[in-house]
Amino acid sequence: MQILDEAASLTRWGLTHALPRVGIQAGARRGDLQARLIMSTAGDGGAPEDAELPLELFEEVRSRGPLHKGAFSYVTATHATVKEVLGSPGVHAGVDFGAGGLLGPVQRWADRSTPIGPLTPPSLLAVEPPEHTRYRKLVTRVFSVKAVRGLQERTQDIADQLLDDLAADAGDTVDLVDRYCALLPVTVIAEILGVPHEDRLKVLEFGEGAAPSLDIGLPLGRFRAVERSLRSFERWLDDHIAAVRRNPGDDLLSQLVLAQDDDGVQLDEVELKATAGLVLAAGFETTVNLLGNGIALLQRHPEQLAALREQPDLWSRAVDEVLRYDPPVLLTGRTVVADTVLGGRDVPQGSVVTTLLAAANRDPEVFADPDRFDVTRENADQHVSFSSGRHYCLGAALARMEGEVGLRTIFERYPGLTLAPGARRRTTRILRGYATLPARLSR
């Protein structure tokens, strides 16, 4: 059994990473636009600290029309078409390059031992109605906007505590990702889900290990490390859910365990693990980037920080502008399940479409002077950094609140904060943020 599982895992790597990797590298050598686009994001070689978004490539995609047929998939960099694709009923979550073709049976065999992950059914991100509607309703029920509003005070306390802890190091160089940007959202989501305080660092470690699971073209060693992290996370979730069942509290996971849909049916064990695991991981893997990107951007634009000091009520708009300008999730993919028209062109069933969220956020049709970072921008909240349509981020209200509390508080407490050399971007392709952000704090 173990040998078969091992063979399935290697086949999965071959189909989802090795083959596309060869194609992408060959395409990049030929100068193919989509291959250059994929290679321009960090990937396994890591990215320099000042890695900028590939704005010229975004522009080139847009110049080829609302929906460009790339070497690997259709691609769109246009705000209107990104929204059209993500809202279309005939376009489903997930990227399925081979399942409909000759490799379909091989792929299905290889998927037999796939660990539970963000892009694997029954994860919300990988299913469609009616399952999607059922899961989403159950989670929304225990994750209401009202509940999020009630969390603001606690989020403020957590931010204050983390910044108090940093006071002892004032004058020294500290890594803000490690000591603040990661700990704030993981502490908040851990409390929401009833995860014991002492398990936070373990959960952060699983998240960090599993983050590249969203990427394609991983080298074998990295793919194996990702699957190991996903399996450890699953084992930890088993134990945590069992503990919650024995001793339910008033946290969201306890409510999710007991929640029933309209027909009185509860989530089964796998559905529960996939849903709780996604909410937990999505709850910090992206918000850490919002905080890190925001601190770096505001440091690089002191006049914008000065505007926020003058007019603190601009903070919520500033958070949306950070999300628009330097989004934590660069893109997402979809598969067309019935022949359809997108961006004014016929797109056959089975096609994959890549929606470049980061590029749509720079569409001059929607955002005036889109490459200017401007915390007073009135329509900043029209960004698509939380996606759009059925899979619109369930945690958007929470992320915005954490972003506002987290960014405002650090700059209020340490107005003399300056970045130190040595910042490094994360090596993930789809998630974009800082791996380390060294800074010196002073009041």
Ligand code: HEM
């Ligand atoms: C700045 C922070 C965040 C960003 C940029 C972000 C971004 C996204 C994006 C782009 C998607 C949709 C992906 C797609 O369409 O394929 C998504 C979905 C999701 N997000 Fe977030 N997210 C953030 C924070 C959070 C938080 C704090 C939570 C915790 C509750 C969360 C939970 C989810 C869930 C459960 C989904 C799946 C929704 C569905 O498929 O119906 N996210 N997020």
